[in-house]
Structures are given as C-alpha cells and as structure tokens.
Amino acid sequence: MLQLSTFLLIKLLITLKKSVKRSLNFKTYLVLCAFTVVSNVAMSNVDLPRVKNCMSCHTVNRKLIGPAFKDVATKYANHPNQKEIEDQLVQKVMKGGSGAWGVVPMPANTQVNEKEARLLVKWILSLKKS
Numbered sequence: 298m299l300q301l302s303t304f305l306l307i308k309l310l311i312t313l314k315k316s317v318k319r320s321l322n323f324k325t326y327l328v329l330c331a332f333t334v335v336s337n338v339a340m341s342n343v344d345l346p347r348v349k350n351c352m353s354c355h356t357v358n359r360k361l362i363g364p365a366f367k368d369v370a371t372k373y374a375n376h377p378n379q380k381e382i383e384d385q386l387v388q389k390v391m392k393g394g395s396g397a398w399g400v401v402p403m404p405a406n407t408q409v410n411e412k413e414a415r416l417l418v419k420w421i422l423s424l425k426k427s
C-alpha cells in the first residue's frame with residue numbers, strides 16, 4: 298500500500314539527499330530517514346480512513362451517521378472470538394449492511410480492498426476506551 302503521502306515523502310527524501318549530501322554527513326541523513334519513516338507509519342493509520350472516505354460518516358469519538366469507532370471497539374472488545382469479529386467486520390466494511398447499530402445502512406465501500414479493510418478494522422478494534 299503505497300500512499301500518496303509515502304510517495305511524496307520518498308520524493309522529498311531523494312531531493313533532501315541530493316541537497317544535503319555536501320553539508321550533512323551520512324549518519325545525519327540516516328537519522329532523518331528513520332524519523333520520516335516512523336512519522337509516516339504513525340500517520341498512516343489516521344490517513345487511511347480519511348483517504349478512504351470513512352470519516353465522512355464516522356468519527357473516532359462521536360456518533361455521526363455511523364457509530365463512533367471507539368464504540369465499535371468497545372462493543373466487540375469482550376467477544377470470545379476476535380478473529381471471527383475481525384473477518385465479519387472486514388466483510389461488512391466492504392459490502393455494507395445494517396442492523397448492528399440501527400436502521401441506517403452502511404453502503405458498500407468498494408474503494409477499499411480486503412487488505413485495506415482489514416487494516417482499517419484492526420485499527421478500529423484497537424481504539425477501545427481505556
């Protein structure tokens with residue numbers, strides 16, 4: 298999954314490398330690289346739901362058209378079979394459906410593939426209220 302932000306950062310790094318080669322040593326460059334990679338990974342979990350349009354109906358903390366993602370995490374937190382819940386939610390994100398939270402249906406999200414849906418569901422389920 299090469300996101301736009303990742304792509305832009307790689308481009309930036311290449312430019313940076315060219316321009317700082319003379320003034321910075323290689324160690325500094327490596328530190329900069331590591332920092333960019335780490336911050337990009339940290340960012341991607343926030344980016345993907347926005348890029349994939351989930352946030353037009355959901356927020357993390359408040360019910361919008363769909364349930365708050367924290368509430369989704371809390372609802373399934375004590376389910377004995379987490380793998381089953383994950384699979385079920387991946388299918389639901391991709392195909393849509395209603396009845397778990399009310400009568401308003403979630404439309405199919407054809408813009409996500411299964412890998413992305415799984416990543417999103419894993420992230421959502423990790424948002425349990427602490």
Ligand code: HEC
Nearest residue numbers: 349351354362363394395396397398399401402403406417
């Ligand atoms: C057009 C509005 C809309 C969009 C866009 C949308 N959702 Fe939903 N979502 C809903 C609604 C409404 C529900 C409640 C469905 C129900 O009651 O079963 C829901 C429910 C869910 C649930 C809980 C399902 C369950 O069975 O408990 C998850 C997880 C979820 N959405 C994730 C996502 C993700 C990830 C995306 C982006 C790829 C997304 N949604 C995009 C409206 C939306």
